[in-house]
Amino acid sequence: MGSRVEKETPLRRDARRNREMLIAAAREIYTDQGVDAPLDDIARRAGVGSATLYRRFAGRAELIEAVFGDSLRDILRAAEEARSATDAWAGLTAYLERIFGLLAADRGTNDLMTTGIQGVPSLDALRKENHKTLDDLLGRAQEQGKVRPDTTAEDLQFMLAALGRAVPGSTVAAPLAWRRYLALLLDGLRPEGSHPLPAPSLTPDQLNAAMLQLGKVRRPRTGRAD
Numbered sequence: 185m186g187s188r189v190e191k192e193t194p195l196r197r198d199a200r201r202n203r204e205m206l207i208a209a210a211r212e213i214y215t216d217q218g219v220d221a222p223l224d225d226i227a228r229r230a231g232v233g234s235a236t237l238y239r240r241f242a243g244r245a246e247l248i249e250a251v252f253g254d255s256l257r258d259i260l261r262a263a264e265e266a267r268s269a270t271d272a273w274a275g276l277t278a279y280l281e282r283i284f285g286l287l288a289a290d291r292g293t294n295d296l297m298t299t300g301i302q303g304v305p306s307l308d309a310l311r312k313e314n315h316k317t318l319d320d321l322l323g324r325a326q327e328q329g330k331v332r333p334d335t336t337a338e339d340l341q342f343m344l345a346a347l348g349r350a351v352p353g354s355t356v357a358a359p360l361a362w363r364r365y366l367a368l369l370l371d372g373l374r375p376e377g378s379h380p381l382p383a384p385s386l387t388p389d390q391l392n393a394a395m396l397q398l399g400k401v402r403r404p405r406t407g408r409a410d
Contacts, residue, residue, distance in 0.1 A: 203240045203250075205230040210251045214292030218352075219248055219301065245303035252296060256306040259283065263310075263317040272324035273331065277370060279317065280344065284362050287351045298348040300396035315341065332378045336385040343369055345395060 209229035213221045223244065227237040241247040262282050269275025287294040296307055297314075319337040326333050347365055354361040386394065 199240070202230070202232050202236055205232065206237055206240055206247070207250050210247055211292075214248075214251060214295075215290050218291045219244070219295040223247070243303075245301075248292075248296070248301070249304050249306060252292065252304075253306045255286075255293065256296070256310050259286070259310055260313050263313045267317055267320050269321075272321045272328055276318075276321040276325060279321070280366060280370070281363075283344075284348070284351065284366050287348045288355050288359065288362050291352050294348060294352055298345045298395075300392065329375065331373045332375045334378075334381055335373055338386045338388060338391045340373070342386055342391055342394060 206226060210221075210226045213226055213229060223237055224234050226247075227234045230237070237247075241250070262279060266275040266279035269278070283297070287297060295301065296304070297310075301307065315337060318340050322331060322335060322337055322340060325331040326335070347362070347369060350365075351362045354365075
């Protein structure tokens with residue numbers, strides 16, 4: 185029995201090392217290319233065969249969870265901090281500036297937060313927490329007279345997703361351009377000089393459908409998708 189353990193230990197060590205190399209390679213590629221990068225490219229970057237990747241991870245969603253789980257949990261904590269702000273407008277703007285800083289720095293995080301990717305547990309939790317945060321801060325900011333009363337959390341999520349999808353392109357030419365456009369978006373929420381809106385807000389179901397469509401704009405190019 186002792187000899188069998190001795191033979192199994194190096195295999196477990198190799199499996200752990202392969203997993204770590206795959207996560208590191210995926211993090212690099214996702215940061216540059218987004219989460220629809222071919223899985224075969226990730227395996228090549230890690231220096232292992234594609235079959236090894238598919239043995240270590242059941243699919244794309246499981247790999248995404250391994251790569252981004254910790255950073256998404258950091259955003260959850262940021263959401264909790266934002267909701268604790270006495271001044272809801274200050275909490276909202278600080279939270280969104282932090283989120284957009286991440287969207288500008290990492291193409292993979294941008295994909296996760298601005299499209300309807302499914303099946304990633306920490307991302308599913310983040311979506312719920314993000315909606316809760318925006319809904320809470322928006323409602324309190326409206327009560328405090330700092331946001332126009334006809335704005336909904338779905339309005340804000342849709343506008344933020346649309347702006348967020350444009351951030352990677354703008355950072356190539358002007359890394360901080362997103363600050364200008366986020367400020368313009370936030371100014372549009374202010375009650376001063378607001379006019380009646382010409383159409384109703386999206387419902388939660390309509391918002392989900394729109395986010396899924398955003399996720400279909402960029403598809404995996406080659407290699408196994410799930």
